[in-house]
Amino acid sequence: MEDKKCLAFSIIQYLHDQLQNGGLSSDAQESLEVAIQCLETAFEVSIEDQSLAVSETLPELFAAATKRESSEVNPAGSSVSEEDIAEAERLKTEGNEQMKVENFESAISYYTRALELNPKNAVYFCNRAAAYSKLGNYAGAVRDCEEAIGIDPSYSKAYGRMGLALASLNKHAEAVGFYKRALELDPDNDSYKSNLKIAEQKMEVPSPMSAPGGFDLAGLLNNPGFMSMASNLMNNPQVQQLMSGMISGPHNPMAGAGAGAGAAATGNPNPTDLAGLIQAGQQFAQQMQQQNPELIEQLRSQIRSRTPSASNDEQHQ
Structure with a gap:
């Protein structure tokens, strides 16, 4: 009392x-x-x-309370200092520069460091989601978009990027809902309109590029993470040797007579019959699995028939 x-x-x-x-x-x-x-x-x-x-007088108490409420607070409950906010913005800007030169892993690192300083900034989460998508980590993109939307439910770009990530995971029905919400917030965005139309079409028409087992060739070739990994593999001397052995097999009319002896000398399987060809393919798959098991697991779970447009989504705040 x-x-x-x-x-x-x-x-x-x-x-x-x-x-x-x-x-x-x-x-x-x-x-x-x-x-x-x-x-x-x-x-x-x-x-x-x-x-x-x-x-303290009532105006003084009110001013102090207002200042505390306007401060951004991290999960530990401490205020984010002006110095941390400024440094987080600098790191975000560095991340945006890395995105421009397609150095996506470095961009993720900058955005993550910015979030460590200011974890209640929806833009940082949304920008990192874009970088994750560029590397084929759509699950990570979905998580970051969820965080961004939780912080700012009126952030249209977070809904648009969530739609892109879900569409890339072949979850077109869910993507439709997020594109519609993005358009409610930004009705003049042509990218959202185009991607919504694509997602609605994919809900009705199965992909002609998808194999019976669910493997999506078009999505695989459009996956930047996979293409980067494949490029690295093809520069691997062991893989080059393996592919050379496969090409020099009896199914290749230009194969030399010494191909079998060369393969035997290097210890690689000689694909002189179907079993040998299968064994060579298995070794190639094992090389891929060892180099990037996480991406391989993602590819197994993804069936992508067409990549939604991100042409109007490349600008980072």
């Missing part, structure tokens, strides 16, 4: 100050006098009772 009386006293004290120094009209002053009398009666306090006064 004592705290309530102190609060009431602070309010009455503030109203008294407004009566004397507020420059109010006579009608307003009369209204304040009535309000003061009502408060004194309701809480049984008097402006004369200075024992109820606190060290």
